[in-house]
Amino acid sequence: xxxxxxxxxxxxxxxxxxxxxxxSPKSGHDTVSWYQQALGQGPQFIFQxxxxxxxxxxNFPDRFSGHQFPNYSSxxxxxxxxxxxxxxxxxxxSLFRSGRAGxxxxxxxxxxxxxxxx
Amino acid sequence: xxxxEQNSGPLSVPEGAIASLxxxxxxxxxxxxxxxxQYSGKSPELIMSIYSNGDxxxxxxxxxxxxxxxxxxxxxxxxxxxxxxxxxxAVRKAGGYQKVTFGTGTKLQVIP
Numbered sequence: 255x256x257x258x259x260x261x262x263x264x265x266x267x268x269x270x271x272x273x274x275x276x277x278s279p280k281s282g283h284d285t286v287s288w289y290q291q292a293l294g295q296g297p298q299f300i301f302q303x304x305x306x307x308x309x310x311x312x313n314f315p316d317r318f319s320g321h322q323f324p325n326y327s328s329x330x331x332x333x334x335x336x337x338x339x340x341x342x343x344x345x346x347x348s349l350f351r352s353g354r355a356g357x358x359x360x361x362x363x364x365x366x367x368x369x370x371x372x
Numbered sequence: 373x374x375x376x377e378q379n380s381g382p383l384s385v386p387e388g389a390i391a392s393l394x395x396x397x398x399x400x401x402x403x404x405x406x407x408x409x410q411y412s413g414k415s416p417e418l419i420m421s422i423y424s425n426g427d428x429x430x431x432x433x434x435x436x437x438x439x440x441x442x443x444x445x446x447x448x449x450x451x452x453x454x455x456x457x458x459x460x461x462a463v464r465k466a467g468g469y470q471k472v473t474f475g476t477g478t479k480l481q482v483i484p
Contacts, residue, residue, distance in 0.1 A: 287471065296376075296460055296474035297416065310471045344415055346472075359404055359464060361472055363415040 256281050258347050258364035266370045267335050275330040275367045279347030286328040287361060288320060289344040297344055303328050304350050335371045342366045373398050376463050378475035386483050391448040393478050395461030398442070404464040405437055407446045410477065411457045419446070419459075451482045 259278045267273050279286050285304045289297035299312035303322035322328045326347075332339055346361035377396050385391045393407075404423055408416035422428045422435040422444065434447040444463075448455055458477040464470050 289474075294476075296476045299471040299473065302471060312471065342415075360406065360418060360421050362418060363408075366415045 258283075258345060258362055260343075260345050260364035260367050262367060263365070264368045264370075266372065268372050269335055269337060271335050272331065272333045273335060273369060275332075275343050275345075275369075276327065277330070277345030277347075277364055278327045279345075280362050283347035283349050283362075284326050285348045285350045286322060286326065287346045287348070288328070288330045289346065290314070290339075291342040291344055291366075293341075300330065332369075337371050340369060340371045342368050374475075375399060375473045376461055376475040378459075378461050378478045380476055381479040382481050383478055384481045384483055385451050387451060387453060389451050391451045391455065391480055391482070393446040393448070393459050393461075393480065395444045395446075395475055396442055397444070397461075397463045397473075399463070399465055400439075400442065401465050402439075402442075402463045403466040404472075405435070405444045406462040406464075406472070407433075407435060407444075408460040408462060408474075409455075409457045410460055416460055448480075451480075453482045453484050456480055456482045 261276045287302040288300040291297045302310040306322045317333045319331045344366045345364045348361045406421045407419045410416045420435045422437045428435045432449045436445045458479045460477045461475040462472050464472045
């Protein structure tokens, strides 16, 4: 059973550049959420994709955008990179169920992409 | 007030002792509660989820939920040095597209 995969593992960019991060969800999952985790902080929710649409968005600027493909994989794009965008970017997958509590709303994380902006 | 609050620690316990990690949340409509473990430089790994008031046990781990007090805790029995990590509490509200909100994590150090 394939878990959540992310690519690349590490990335170094300079200010002003653009970056694309990729995520493949766990087998059987249809929902992908993206998080940013700065050093010493908990993961901060960026947005969630289900059925190829952005369903929920956290407090992040429009420079952060995403996409979900028909095979449920997802991309996170960040434009006009700032030094403060340096962080671990985490993708989490889950299976959508109408908000009812239960094991199916559990999120499983990928290994993350470490982005460094110089 | 933060949505999910945890003491950042570090919490130091001797090997073999019980480690008690605590978390409070602000939104009463929260429905799902999770504990994740995160080793330095790695991604969060799910330990347990809990949805109903009371205790839920899985091996050496016990999650406790008290919705009236808006409090969730994680007990680790017979703590091992390999349990040394940051423990993240996460909360999800009811509803189809609700996000998961994380606390800042509690760093646990198990002293051999």
